[in-house]
Amino acid sequence: MRKFITYCFVLTGLSAFGQDNSETVEAKKLNALVINAQSDFPLESVHVINLNKVIGTITNEKGEFSITASANDTLYLSYLGFKTQKIRVTNDMLKFKNTKIALTEMAYALEEVIVTPYELTGFLEIDVKNIPINEGYQYSISGLEKGYEAGSKNPSAVTKVLGAILNPADMLRNLFGKEVKQMKKLRLMKQDDQIRDLLASKFDRELLTELLHLEKVDIEDILTNCNYSRSFIATANDLQILDAVSGCYEDFKVLNRGK
Template sequence: MKYFAVFFFVFISNVFFAQEKENGTLVNGIIKDDTTGNLLSGVNIINVNTVKGAISDDKGVFHLQAFANDTLHISLLGYKSIKVKVTNDWIKNKTTTIQLTQKAYALEEVVIRPYVLTGYLEIDAKLIPTRENYRYSISGLKEGYEAGEYSPNAFGRVLGSIFNPADMLYNFFGKKPKELRRLKEMKKDDTVKNLLASKFDRETISALLGVSKSEIAEIMERCNYSESFVKTANDLQIMDAISACYEEYKILKR
């Protein structure tokens, strides 16, 4: 019986060790306002390395699996987003306190410029700008959304980038294979998926893919998505669009 108890203890220890090695350690964090000290609930925390997410509760506490040196992207509406490195001390102590700083907003003057119409259909139709858009099935929308994958020159632009080292898509798709392979994984975590569906600032995408916001817009342009789509789509739809373009790129490259 004694030997069985020792064997059982060793077996359980090995199981926990294997799970921890595969999934990381469960770390805890408490998020506060750096000025008032108030606990912040509803804060979004994403492990950029594992693409897993969590949300802080009404006591500002969150729990998330992580490895040492993983990067956590922490964001909340009205606060400056930050990146925090998971240290060995954090893993050892299991918990740490993180402070967020409120954003200072400056109100800017907004000028609305209406179209000056004449009342004559033939003339007014030429005064109002029009765009030639294409339809695309994408996450979060019941109907097709305008985009550029099926436009006449979309195939040529993606194909051309494969043989042009100076092209934006060549550099992006060729130098970030790990980040792009995680695109599908991002949608498996409900916290990450819901966060992306609720945001339009490209900040989280920028953190997850390691590119700037301007580069995201350029990638969309190179994939032939319309300017209207890029400006109005949420982050999940943009992520889906990048994923679709990447899948097309991989097929053509073969």
């Protein structure tokens, strides 16, 4: 009987311990201030992204921000002209409101730029003929909202498009380890206006790799297999890249519905 009572006591203690642990990771409002590391002046309109919860916000005119976070979440801070910074959230940061985060300005070395003007004649009919033409045709598929690039026009183009859609979706599953959470992140990123605004201003794929846990080369491989042109992959902003990767996977689900 004593052993049974002791056993129940231990189980009760473990249950209480588990509850205490769950409280420490409970989501709370984190309030902090972002400043310039050189001048200590507050920075307005700094993008702050919680990489774990896939939500974002920006600092106000006083450099202040408030965001939902739990202990050990990672915050990603980005501001034009400053080095991006990742901060691990601590219990003290959640408890107190006087946390200051300093961003460091970036030093840019300007390189020589050579501008080559177009050789225009002034006659529209002649100048139009000298404009480079994109020879990549696009094909639409019933059930899908957008068209796909498929190179030169030939009988195998449609087959090439279908293969391109089916192939990278399997690649996405393998890269994400077949985890549903990673698939949900794509949708959450597209729904958050602050994240979309930040991605629209970036071209370095840095935030995408952080949020999706992918390497830059993996993102390029997905888009290449999905038949996006090298020009698009090289020049598109991060929001366009996100929409392309997400669209590729969503199209895969449409084509494989019911299988």
